[in-house]
Structures are given as structure tokens and as C-alpha cells.
Amino acid sequence: MNDGPSKPAMREALVAAAFELFLERGFEQTTVDDIVSLAGVGRRSFFRYFPAKEDVVFPDHERSLAEMTEFLDSGTGEEDPVKHACDAARLVLRMYAEQPAFSVQRYRLTRKVPGLRAYELSVVWRYEHTLAAYLRGRFAARPEGPLRADVIAAAVVAAHNHALRTWLRSGGESDWVAEVDAAMAFVTDTWSDRPADRGAARPGEEPEDEVVVLVASRKAPLWRMVQGIESALGGN
């Protein structure tokens, strides 16, 4: 029984054919018929994998969203929620980084085609919504929990997108792990209850009950005081 490409191979062949045509003649000028004809499969096969032409451009987001949801749900309720949300966002960047050439090609295409840009925004919105739902659960008992959850979810997504864009603009050449580390550190330093677990006792150590003393002018901006605390805590 080997009368055609296997299912994953057919899906990949459709994606490859679609991109070849999108780049050659443009997204709007390419029809689903053109794609299936180049891929050598039937029209119905296309719609088995992709609800519409836009979906072939982002073939991995459904899987990635499911992976993010599963990861978020895997929390025990004891984990730092901001750090957990940041780790969930890292999964998405890893998905892009696994296929650098494809990701860079798609980035160039998406910037040129308004319809794809709109589609991408709707995908980004779903990631943000998923993160916000998790954070709302974790912040349920906190004052202004839903507001805090929505703002932090947006910040995580913006930091992720900043790292992703930086990496894409380098043509996939820059160190994506360093980009995402810097971006997520900015978010956790702002909001995490345990930024980089500074000052936390290591397993097997007696917790040190040291004290931090900060003396600052009442007129100093809050961020400078926070910087003061952070440097007193000695992390970096």
C-alpha cells in the first residue's frame, strides 16, 4: 500500500507548493487550484488539512496553541504564574526557531500581504487569550486580578514578539535563546514574585533570613527604588 504521499508528507507538500507559488506570483494571485496542481494532489486533500488558503501559511499554530494550553495546565498551582506564562511563550518561539528558513520566508510574505497580517493578528490574539485565561485563574484572589492578568498576558506576548521579530530580521541568524531570555527577563523582573529566584534558598540549604534595607529619597522614581532593591538582592 504505497499509492501516494503519506499524510504528513502530503501536508508538507501542500505547504511547500503554496509557498513556492506565493513567493513567485503573490498570495492573492495564487489559487487553491494552483497549489494542489503543483503539489500533485486533489483539491479535497487541501481542505482536509487547511480550512482556507490563509491556514497553509501558518500550518503549525493549532498544534502550538494546543501545546501551550497543555503546558499551562501542567502547572501545580505552586509555580510562579508570570514565569510559567513566559515559559509557555518560549514554546512558541521554539516552534519558529525549529524551521528558520520557513519562518523567515513567511515573515517576509506576511509583511507584504494585508490578509495574512490580519490572520497573524488573530493567531497572536488567541495566544494572548490563552495566557490571560491561565493568569486570571492564578490571580483570582488578588486585587485587580483580571486587569493584572490581561496586562501581563499582553506584556508576555509583546516581549515574545519583540524577540521573534529581532530574530526574524536577522534572517534567523541571531541567537534566539538569548533574545527570548532577555525579553522574558524584562517581564519577570517587572512582575514575577520570584524574579530569577533571587535570594531563594537552594535545596538542602537553610533559608537565610537576611534583610534588605533600602533608603531612598521620597522623590526618587519607583523604578529607581526597585532597581535599588534588585541590586541589593545581588542578582543579575
Next chain:
Amino acid sequence: MNDGPSKPAMREALVAAAFELFLERGFEQTTVDDIVSLAGVGRRSFFRYFPAKEDVVFPDHERSLAEMTEFLDSGTGEEDPVKHACDAARLVLRMYAEQPAFSVQRYRLTRKVPGLRAYELSVVWRYEHTLAAYLRGRFAARPEGPLRADVIAAAVVAAHNHALRTWLRSGGESDWVAEVDAAMAFVTDTWSDRPADRGAARPGEEPEDEVVVLVASRKAPLWRMVQGIESALGGN
């Protein structure tokens, strides 16, 4: 010379007719021909005001975006950038609040029609992009300035949308000024160099050089220390 509705009246008549039909028979089932026929104007008049059917649903965003840009540009470079960005976002919420019935109706429609939801996301993205561009300019000399700008712009937009949604879900009944104040305070308290100008000398007063002393366990979460500082500063 009074041979037809004036220009703003014609635009308003088109918006009113479009909404009547969208709510009655659905967005997808309504054509531009249906709208112009109910409004009693020619087809070309429609396209003079609106590039596409989607645009009639959000007739004020172009004006609002222009207003936001103008407001951001009006900064002297001395203003607190985070507070200025928050004030720019308030302008958008005010635009919604000026027409409560229309805004609530549109909210219900937008939630039902995926095409409108996508359109709305693209509008939100333009606001975010405008805020980020302003903040990037202001943070140019700061470490990680572009990252900071992108994250804060997203946070401002998320806080704005949180306040807007809360107000829309109340059917336009809740106090939108209180909603937006709370949302923006969350953002400025997180990042502003001068949160609510606490402790700043009032004009004509000698600046007080008071000092804040915070003593905290090294293991305390950073947010708790920040809360400690805030309560020492005595604002609320």
C-alpha cells in the same frame, strides 16, 4: 442649494442604515447595495466614505488614530512617557464613551462576526504600533529601550481594552472614567517614573527631601517590597 443630505449627515445615514441591516439580517448577509438603498444614497457615495463594508462598522478610528498621533506628538519631551501614552489611550476610550448605544451595539456585533473581529484586531494593532513608536523615541537612550517600549505599549493597550470591555459589558452603564483610571493607574504604578506624582513638590512649595526606608526579608517577593514602598509613600 439643498438637494440632499449634507456630507456628515450622509455619512451618519450610511452608518445608521448599515447597523440596522447588520443587526436585522447579519453582517455577511448585508450587501453595500442593501445599505445604500436603505440610506437613500448612491453606491458611489458609500465608497467615498468607506473603503469597504467593514469600515462602516468602525467609522471613527481613522480620526481617533490621527488624534492620538497628534496628542503624542504634542509632548515636549519632558513629560513622563508612560503617563503620556496612557493619556493618549484615554482619548480612544472617550471616543467610545461619547456614543454609548452605538459602541455597545457594535461590541455585540463584533463578537458575532469573525471578519469584524479580525478587522478590530488590525485597528488595535495600529494603536499599539503608534504608542510603541512614541515610546521607542522616548526610551531611545535607555537600556533595552525598544523592548521596554513594545512591552509598555502592549500593556497600555491591554489595560485600555480591559477598561473598555468592562464598560461595554455593563451595557455602557458603568463609570468609564473610573474604569480607565484604575486600568491606567495599574500601568503607571508599574512603570511610570513619577507614579501619580506622589511626593512631588507642588508648585510654590519647597521640595521636601524626605527619605523612604524599607526593611524587608530578602525572601520577600519583589512586588511585596514595591507595595511596601508604595504604602510608605502614602499614595493610594
